[in-house]
Amino acid sequence: MDEKSLDKLLVSGINKGEIALELNDAIVDSLLEHPVGQVSDAATARVTARLQIRRQDAAIARSKQTIPDRQSLPFGRFLEAVREKAGMTKSQIARRLKKDEEYVSRVERGDLSPVSIPAPDFVDIMGLFDVGIRSASQMIVASTRITESKHTYRAAARSHGGLRHDTRTDDVERALDAFARKMQKKVATSASVPPEVDACLKRVRDELEKRGRKDLLV
Amino acid sequence: MRINKAGVIEYNQPLRPPEQTPMGCCNGISLNQVESATAIYDDLNSSAFLKELKCASLQALEHLDRTLTPHLIGFLRFAMDVPEADAEELVSDALFAVTSHVHTFQPGGPAKLTTWIFEIAKNKAIDFHRKSRLDSVPIDDKFPDRGPAGPDAGRNKHYLSWLDGELAKLGEADRMLLLWRAKDISYEQIAPWLGISEGAARTRHSRLRAQLVKAAEAARPKEGESQNG
Numbered sequence: 067m068d069e070k071s072l073d074k075l076l077v078s079g080i081n082k083g084e085i086a087l088e089l090n091d092a093i094v095d096s097l098l099e100h101p102v103g104q105v106s107d108a109a110t111a112r113v114t115a116r117l118q119i120r121r122q123d124a125a126i127a128r129s130k131q132t133i134p135d136r137q138s139l140p141f142g143r144f145l146e147a148v149r150e151k152a153g154m155t156k157s158q159i160a161r162r163l164k165k166d167e168e169y170v171s172r173v174e175r176g177d178l179s180p181v182s183i184p185a186p187d188f189v190d191i192m193g194l195f196d197v198g199i200r201s202a203s204q205m206i207v208a209s210t211r212i213t214e215s216k217h218t219y220r221a222a223a224r225s226h227g228g229l230r231h232d233t234r235t236d237d238v239e240r241a242l243d244a245f246a247r248k249m250q251k252k253v254a255t256s257a258s259v260p261p262e263v264d265a266c267l268k269r270v271r272d273e274l275e276k277r278g279r280k281d282l283l284v
Numbered sequence: 285m286r287i288n289k290a291g292v293i294e295y296n297q298p299l300r301p302p303e304q305t306p307m308g309c310c311n312g313i314s315l316n317q318v319e320s321a322t323a324i325y326d327d328l329n330s331s332a333f334l335k336e337l338k339c340a341s342l343q344a345l346e347h348l349d350r351t352l353t354p355h356l357i358g359f360l361r362f363a364m365d366v367p368e369a370d371a372e373e374l375v376s377d378a379l380f381a382v383t384s385h386v387h388t389f390q391p392g393g394p395a396k397l398t399t400w401i402f403e404i405a406k407n408k409a410i411d412f413h414r415k416s417r418l419d420s421v422p423i424d425d426k427f428p429d430r431g432p433a434g435p436d437a438g439r440n441k442h443y444l445s446w447l448d449g450e451l452a453k454l455g456e457a458d459r460m461l462l463l464w465r466a467k468d469i470s471y472e473q474i475a476p477w478l479g480i481s482e483g484a485a486r487t488r489h490s491r492l493r494a495q496l497v498k499a500a501e502a503a504r505p506k507e508g509e510s511q512n513g
Binding site for chain 1: 340341342343345346349350353354355357358359361362363364365368372375376379380383395396398399402403406407409410411413414440443444445447448451456459460462463464465466467468469473476477493494496497500501504
C-alpha cells in the first residue's frame, strides 16, 4: 500500500461512515469562512426554491390542524386563516398558484365565489392547501350560504346609510363574514346542496380524476 | 364581540394578527432585522435566531436556507464526494430535517447550531454512500475490492477495520490532520484548527502517512489467509 492508496482508503472509510470524520465548531466556522470548492448560484437557487416549497407545505399542514370548526368556514376565510397561521403572505400563495396577489385577495374575501373558480384553478388551490373534496364541498356550501346572507345585510346596511362596497375594508368584510356565519349556525339549514355547488363539485371531481389526485377525492 | 353606542361592532381580539407571526409563538423578528445584524453566522448561532427556528418561523428558516445552502452543497460535493445533483437533494433533506429536529437542539451544548446542521448533512452523505455503494471501486491494484460477491470481498473491510484501529491510537490532532487532508482540505486551512503552522502541518502529515503505510504492510494478510477472518 502506498500513500495514495492510504488516502483512498481513508476517503472510502469516511464516506461509508466507518471512520468518523469529526466536525467541531472551529472546523465548521472555518468551512463557512473558506468554503471548499465553488458552488454555482443556480445550484443554490434550486435548493432554496425546493426547500421553500417543502417548508411552506409543512407550515400549511401544521396550521390546518389549528383551525377549529373549519367545515362551517367559508372557503376563502379558511384559506386566509391557514395562510396567516402558516406565516405566509398573499404573494407567496399567489406565486404557488401562478396567479397574482389580487386573485388571492378576491378568493379569500369571497369576492370570487368558489363556484365561479374554474375547476383547474380550484384543484390547484385544493392541492396547495391539501383539502379533500368532502371538506371543500362543506366549505363551498358555507361560502354560498354566507354570501347570500351577506347580500341581505349589505342591502340592509345601504338602506340605513351603510358603507358602499368600494369603501369597505377587509376587516369590515371579515366581520360581515363572521356575523353571517354565526347567524347561519342559529337558523336551521337544509341539508340539500345548492345546484350550482353540485355542478361545481362535479367539475372539480372530474379535474381531480384527470390529474390522478385520488388523495383529494376523499 | 359587542356593539358599542355608535352601533359599531367591537371585537375582544383583533381580527388579524398584528404581524405575520407563524403559529403565534414567536417574536417574529423580520428578515431585515436578521440581515442587518453584524455577523451573519453569529446570528445563526444566537439564541434569538434559535428561538425563531424552534417556532418554525418561515422567515428564519428561509434565511437559514439561503445562508447555509452553498456551504453545505460545497461540503457534501467536495469533502464528502457526493455527486452534484445528489448533493443538492441531500442538502435540501438536511435543512428540512432541521425544521423537525431543531427542538432537540440545546444551545450551550457541545456544538453550535451550524456545526449541528453540518453534522446532519454529513450523516445524510454517509447514508447516501452506504446506499449507493459508490465506494466499491478498487482501492489499490494490490488489494482489489471487486464488490461483496468477488473473491476479494472483505479485504477492503479488513483494511478499514485495521485503519480505524490505527487511527484510534493517534492523538486527536493527528487523526484530524490525516482525515481532512485525505479530503483535500488545504494545509493552510487545517493548520489553524490544530494550532500549528502550515509547514508543521505538512511535515507532520507526511510523517503520519509514512508511518501508516509501513504499518499497513506489516498488517497485510498473507497469501492463502482468510480475508474475512
